[in-house]
Amino acid sequence: MHSHIPVMLDTFIKAVGPISGTWVDCTLGAGNYSKALIDAGAQRVFGIDCDPEAVETALSNNLSRCTGFTPVVARFGELEELSVIAEVAPVDGIVFDLGVSSMQLDNPGRGFSFSRDGPLDMRMSSAGRSAAEIVNGESEEVMAEIFLRFGQERKARRIARGIVEHRRSNPISTTGQLASVIAHCLPPAPNVRIHPATRCFQALRIAVNDELGQLVTGLHAAERLLRAGGRMAAISFHSLEDRIVKRFIDGGSSAGASRYRPDLVAPKPRFKILAGGQLCPGADEIAANPRSRSARLRVAARTAEPAIAIDPEALGMPVLSGCG
Template identity: 50%
Template sequence: MTGRGDGLAGAAGGPARHVPVLLEEVVAALASAEGGTILDGTFGAGGYTRALLDAHPATRVVALDRDPNAIAAGAALVASYAPRLALVETRFGELERVAREVAPEGLDGVVLDIGVSSMQLDEAERGFSFRAEGPLDMRMSGTGPSAADIVNEADETTLADIFYHYGEERRSRAIARGICEARRRTPFETTTQLAELVARFVRAEPHGPHPATRTFQGLRIAVNDELGELVRALHGAERMLKPGGRLVVVTFHSLEDRIVKQFLAARAGRVAAGSRHVPVGEPPKPSLRLATKGPVIPSEAELAANPRARSAKLRAAERLDAPAQAPLAAIETLAALPVHTRQRARR
């Protein structure tokens, strides 16, 4: 869960709404980009964007968000920072297309904060939360198939793969079977309907996450193609960053972080050596240099102020002058459902 917006944390023990995660660390990682053009691929409520604009009077930010509510709410910020801020309604996987239109000379920095925003999570009518009654929706953009469409129409194997691959839910098959049996009687329409069913198959641990946490996560990622968007954004950032530009990514669960870690390592030339059975050819010149030694995680003080930051990890890299490389198949595989599911979907 992310906190991409800005504003104050709630009282002790209360919700931490709209708090940008690892804000100081993000701004520090992009310090070399100050005074240039930075693309914020996940605007939310503008927490990163505002801080980057305040850090240097010559910085220009192009911010993207697929959520029309975030775009509307950001109008006042655009006006207050005109003409240094442009806000575009689109997916962050489209960052290369947008950058070629508004910054054809290239970008000095790119920042991505992956996942659902605090505003989306806290608005029951958006259908992201298993803790509040709301329509089973989960669409960030409000368009395309909803979570209810998938739950009510996908076959059992597809549902199990979504929950296991995207949500890392070990009870995925039992949950999928239970959904298929239950929907024959009554279609799923609300978040609480699904959360209550999942709780029948996943044991609640004392002081642990809600039993439906991983199922909802997997379903949300599938609805919004979040991992596919991440893969496209990473490749787009590599192509659009100028030499010396910075790429900064904040992730909130292991599969997202694994994709970012593998991409940065491959582009930095840190790939596994070939064997005598499978020799490797001349490797391409690294296009990125790692700017962090492993992931940067929130401090104890930040965790106390914003519990939603607990799983956040920041990784950063600097663009070198070598050409951008071909798309990395390994991370495209990580972002996709198993082959048998994709084949079934095409029939």
């Protein structure tokens, strides 16, 4: 199995430096970020991951010998409820390196990818509904909403209808079966380079793991747990994630003030944008690790202004109207 090549790691370390004190790595994965934080001067790092296999991999990648490192198996949406974190808050820095790791993506047994057939699972942790449960149990309307809102798939309704028809006689249990059912729902598109199932697979993964809900809750928790001057960084891999991170940081900084309504008194900024807003991987990194090509890093420093309440819609979180 492949290990995970870290994305934008050096850029991140430079953008948040100088590094010291206590950090929370909300997406431990193979442990590359946690290890780099310790090497760069963090005295304590809490590495959170909802996938127990990721924690094992991270510990076998030298982190078990790092003094100051504490692994935590949890979802980062629960950040504020974790007593180990509450005991050390306020913290000096919090990082989210979002999405799945290569260990998860490249393991057919985890069911994230259609490039090699495997059980249609897609759960980063072992909890909750699998992708197969959604595909075989959800209504056509809800499935279409998932494909449209989380995958930006324009043929969402047609694909959902095709899946519902297919599953009447043949329940869909593997990634290969689902990819083939989706491909059969669509007319051939010879000039399109991506597989026709790509957007629906992304959508299902987001739905199975409540990725956007976790991100909104995690960002708000980070705001409350950081000390004034503490650093927050997020690396996102698709536009839905990046829109939430951008709106969260911009809305909490002076970039959130409206130049069209100077009469409105802008709230005092809760964040200061660092590194000019958005950072992308360079050509060398993309050549060495093509999976980095869609990465976007945003970094901000917390101010002393009080945190505000969660508003998922203001952050651009898609609402599934067919659910409920």
